[in-house]
Amino acid sequence: MNQDRKKMLFTSVASALxxxxxxxxGSGSPTSESSSSAGGxxxxxxxxxxxxxxxxxxxTGDVPEGAAINLAVDSFISSTGVSVNFTEAGENxxxxxxxxxxxxxxxxxxxxxxxxxxxxxxxxxATIAVNDLIAEWGLDSVIKESAIKEWTNSSGxxxxxxxxxxxxxxxxxxxxxxxxxxxxxxxxxxxxxxxTDALRAAGIxxxxxxxxxxxxxKLWLQFAQxxxxxxxxxxxxxxxxxxxxxxxxxxxxxxVKARDAGVFVDGVEGYTADTMNAAYYAQDAAIMPAGSWAxxxxxxxxxxxxxxxxxxxxSGAAYTKPTAYEGFTGVGFFITKKGAQKLSAVKDFILSFYxxxxxGKFVAEVNVVPATTNDISEYLAAASPLLGEAVSTMQTxxxxxxxxxxxxxxxxxxxxxxxxxxxxxxxxxxxxCKAADQAYN
Amino acid sequence: xxSVKFRLKANSxxxxxxxxxxxxxxxxxxxxxxxxxxxxxxxVAMFYISTLNWRSIIGQSEPAGFSNYEKxxxxxxxxxxxxxxAIQLGIMIPVMIPLAFMVGYYLTLKPRGHRVLRVILFTxxxxxxxxxxxxxxxxxxxxxxxNGLLEAxxxxxxxxPWLASADTALAMVxxxxxxxxxxxxxxxxxxxLESVNKDLFEAAKLDGxxxxxxxxxIAFPITVDFVGTLTMLQxxxxxxxxxxLILLLTRGGPGQTxxxxxLLIYQKAFFENDLGYSQAAGVVLFVIGLAGMILIRRLIRAxx
Numbered sequence: 143m144n145q146d147r148k149k150m151l152f153t154s155v156a157s158a159l160x161x162x163x164x165x166x167x168g169s170g171s172p173t174s175e176s177s178s179s180a181g182g183x184x185x186x187x188x189x190x191x192x193x194x195x196x197x198x199x200x201x202t203g204d205v206p207e208g209a210a211i212n213l214a215v216d217s218f219i220s221s222t223g224v225s226v227n228f229t230e231a232g233e234n235x236x237x238x239x240x241x242x243x244x245x246x247x248x249x250x251x252x253x254x255x256x257x258x259x260x261x262x263x264x265x266x267x268a269t270i271a272v273n274d275l276i277a278e279w280g281l282d283s284v285i286k287e288s289a290i291k292e293w294t295n296s297s298g299x300x301x302x303x304x305x306x307x308x309x310x311x312x313x314x315x316x317x318x319x320x321x322x323x324x325x326x327x328x329x330x331x332x333x334x335x336x337x338t339d340a341l342r343a344a345g346i347x348x349x350x351x352x353x354x355x356x357x358x359x360k361l362w363l364q365f366a367q368x369x370x371x372x373x374x375x376x377x378x379x380x381x382x383x384x385x386x387x388x389x390x391x392x393x394x395x396x397x398v399k400a401r402d403a404g405v406f407v408d409g410v411e412g413y414t415a416d417t418m419n420a421a422y423y424a425q426d427a428a429i430m431p432a433g434s435w436a437x438x439x440x441x442x443x444x445x446x447x448x449x450x451x452x453x454x455x456x457s458g459a460a461y462t463k464p465t466a467y468e469g470f471t472g473v474g475f476f477i478t479k480k481g482a483q484k485l486s487a488v489k490d491f492i493l494s495f496y497x498x499x500x501x502g503k504f505v506a507e508v509n510v511v512p513a514t515t516n517d518i519s520e521y522l523a524a525a526s527p528l529l530g531e532a533v534s535t536m537q538t539x540x541x542x543x544x545x546x547x548x549x550x551x552x553x554x555x556x557x558x559x560x561x562x563x564x565x566x567x568x569x570x571x572x573x574x575c576k577a578a579d580q581a582y583n
Numbered sequence: 584x585x586s587v588k589f590r591l592k593a594n595s596x597x598x599x600x601x602x603x604x605x606x607x608x609x610x611x612x613x614x615x616x617x618x619x620x621x622x623x624x625x626x627v628a629m630f631y632i633s634t635l636n637w638r639s640i641i642g643q644s645e646p647a648g649f650s651n652y653e654k655x656x657x658x659x660x661x662x663x664x665x666x667x668x669a670i671q672l673g674i675m676i677p678v679m680i681p682l683a684f685m686v687g688y689y690l691t692l693k694p695r696g697h698r699v700l701r702v703i704l705f706t707x708x709x710x711x712x713x714x715x716x717x718x719x720x721x722x723x724x725x726x727x728x729x730n731g732l733l734e735a736x737x738x739x740x741x742x743x744p745w746l747a748s749a750d751t752a753l754a755m756v757x758x759x760x761x762x763x764x765x766x767x768x769x770x771x772x773x774x775x776l777e778s779v780n781k782d783l784f785e786a787a788k789l790d791g792x793x794x795x796x797x798x799x800x801i802a803f804p805i806t807v808d809f810v811g812t813l814t815m816l817q818x819x820x821x822x823x824x825x826x827x828l829i830l831l832l833t834r835g836g837p838g839q840t841x842x843x844x845x846l847l848i849y850q851k852a853f854f855e856n857d858l859g860y861s862q863a864a865g866v867v868l869f870v871i872g873l874a875g876m877i878l879i880r881r882l883i884r885a886x887x
Contacts, residue, residue, distance in 0.1 A: 237853065243641045259639075262856060266642035354747045354837070411837060412725035412744020555854035556660075559836030566749050566837060577838045583660045 190487040194227045194480075196242075196249035198235055198473060201228055206438045210503035218494040224487045236260060243268045243478075250481030250488055256293060256301065256471040258552045264301045269476045271299035279489055284496055289470030289513035292548060303492055304513035306472035306504070309532040310360065310433040311540065312464070317447035318346050318428035327449055329464055331396060331456040335403045341428050347407040350418045350427035353565030355558060357415040360467065361431050361453070362561035363546045365397035366390050366578075368459045372544045379549035382582030385575040389460075394571045394578075396456055397564065411565035433467075437509040437526040445528050452540035465543040466536070470513040505529070556581030629869070633862040640858065651863035661864065663839040664847040667753065668822065671843055672875075674757050675821050679764045680814050686765060687772025688798045701773070704766030716831030719759050720746065752833050752841050759832065760825060768813055775809045776802055811883030818875050822868065844868045 201211040215226050231238050236259030242248040254260050263269040276282050289304035314327040322340035338348040352358045367375040369389040384390045407427050422430040423444055452464025481488045504510040506524035511533060522530045550557055560577035563569055633651055637644035655661050686704065690697055722728040723745040730742040745751045779802065787797045826845035829835060835842035835850060844864060851861035
């Protein structure tokens with residue numbers, strides 16, 4: 143290779159290197175401004191003609207939330223004259239949003255649940271803290287304090303406006319249980335195993351759960367915390383250490399005992415949340431743990447024979463009643479840095495969702511448990527009877543376990559693979575805890 | 584080889600003065616620029632990012648030295664992924680290449696319906712990964728085709744969620760990979776074998792050699808260079824490209840049973856927001872890929 147060629151190649155490679163490094167350096171935080179300065183000066187805002195929204199909720203197609211979303215959006219447009227560029231996103235909303243942030247083309251408002259990705263957006267400077275805005279916009283008396291607490295990160299910053307909550311009970315098909323000779327939903331682990339034997343003898347599948355996905359993961363984590371108080375559970379879920387925690391191991395052993403006793407339907411490790419719902423709705427299984435979002439899918443005849451309760455607990459557990467989950471991390475509103483520059487319009491847009499008639503529609507048609515203090519009793523009549531039960535009688539039958547999502551964070555996917563292993567036959571408690579700890583590795 | 588060198592030398596002498604070479608270099612600049620920015624650039628970026636503590640693609644990054652490598656080499660997850668990758672490669676390549684070669688040789692015999700057979704065998708290469716995954720997800724699921732067939736013939740005890748069971752998930756991923764690769768590679772082998780002088784095969788047949796003997800003792804040595812190339816391509820595709828299929832079929836689970844190194848890179852970057860660790864694994868994968876290519880090349884040359 144002659145000298146000219148060598149020089150040419152060296153220069154080209156060096157240029158690429160420099161550009162790459164500059165690119166990488168530039169791909170850090172889009173801004174390091176504090177959330178307060180990003181809040182923007184509303185008075186200095188120029189006239190806004192459109193706001194951009196990226197949403198997990200869909201307003202088109204055959205979706206239960208369509209009418210409620212349209213009610214809120216139409217009300218905003220008619221009262222402000224500002225148009226809404228509403229982009230529907232699926233499960234990849236997190237990746238989609240982050241890609242638009244890198245391109246400087248992100249939406250003003252993101253409607254999504256608080257999950258591993260979205261819980262990092264405030265720290266990354268992509269969204270703003272809303273502590274002050276909640277009070278300024280009068281939402282401090284509208285949104286439940288417990289919901290705001292769930293949306294508050296370890297630095298005390300509220301990451302967004304909580305909107306949709308949920309309850310996550312265990313559903314019992316009392317008709318199928320009666321066919322097996324069981325007249326009451328099991329309250330203890332021994333009763334659950336007795337019910338399992340009776341159901342199997344009657345040719346009925348016992349408990350179905352999506353062993354291969356998040357639904358099975360949540361149930362497994364519910365078992366794992368049976369003997370832990372909430373402080374210990376929060377620590378283990380945040381940092382791992384299942385094997386090192388005797389109480390976590392007791393819970394995992396209880397899971398293994400239940401699995402080996404046949405509590406779960408055959409081949410449960412291959413089920414997903416969708417096939418779980420399908421099996422329960424088709425009455426192929428008598429028991430399933432499912433959140434309030436699944437209530438829309440239950441036909442009236444299934445809802446009529448379903449009793450909501452909790453996961454039975456063994457003696458000596460940290461809970462005295464069967465456990466269920468509840469939370470307010472379902473869906474909420476994040477304001478991006480761009481949105482902070484259009485704060486007046488963004489305020490009107492978000493407030494349009496907190497109007498009582500909009501919340502009522504969400505309750506009646508989407509079976510949402512709102513994160514608000516509104517009286518929703520008048521709307522419950524139009525909702526699934528299961529939702530009414532979930533927010534009333536069920537509350538006295540169960541104790542609420544620690545909802546793991548905010549603690550598990552980015553380890554969620556790896557932990558789901560670990561729990562998928564747990565549902566397989568023959569996997570020991572030691573193997574399960576090791577797999578769970580690997581999720582934090 | 585020496586004749587090739589001679590011809591190249593002769594051509595360069597014919598090319599005339601040095602100025603023409605410079606002109607040619609100028610013409611090749613855009614291509615060189617493209618190569619540098621889009622091939623070497625990302626490679627450099629991968630090495631660089633592996634030295635950062637970078638928790639999210641939209642977040643701040645800071646220098647971390649070689650701590651990502653320390654974390655990687657001290658992590659059970661990495662070794663589990665390395666082992667899974669070794670099993671996947673160790674089974675797929677030795678099974679796929681000989682079978683594909685046999686398929687290719689069979690096609691050159693032009694059996695009845697060989698044209699249709701070629702199309703059928705090539706079909707996996709025309710189906711997208713997502714469509715392939717969907718078909719096999721449905722077939723291997725708890726209520727899928729495979730379990731349905733087993734139940735129909737009274738083998739209910741053998742039914743299981745093939746992709747979700749720790750005992751069978753990796754085997755299923757390998758089988759789907761083989762299904763994708765054997766027919767496709769077989770058609771490519773057939774194309775190469777078509778160019779071999781058929782008189783050699785006819786002469787061997789007259790001498791009483793069986794098809795099996797002709798295939799392995801005559802056809803294989805003649806096309807060994809192409810076998811090496813295809814082995815290298817399948818090795819690289821399996822090592823780097825199979826993550827997409829695994830992600831769609833099993834997401835790397837249950838546990839870590841189907842997490843290969845290439846999937847680990849994706850998981851760490853996109854699920855666990857650890858870009859530095861992810862790219863450190865990427866560098867290791869790159870080195871393994873390079874080492875594998877050199878090894879295959881040497882093995883083929885040793886046979887040559």
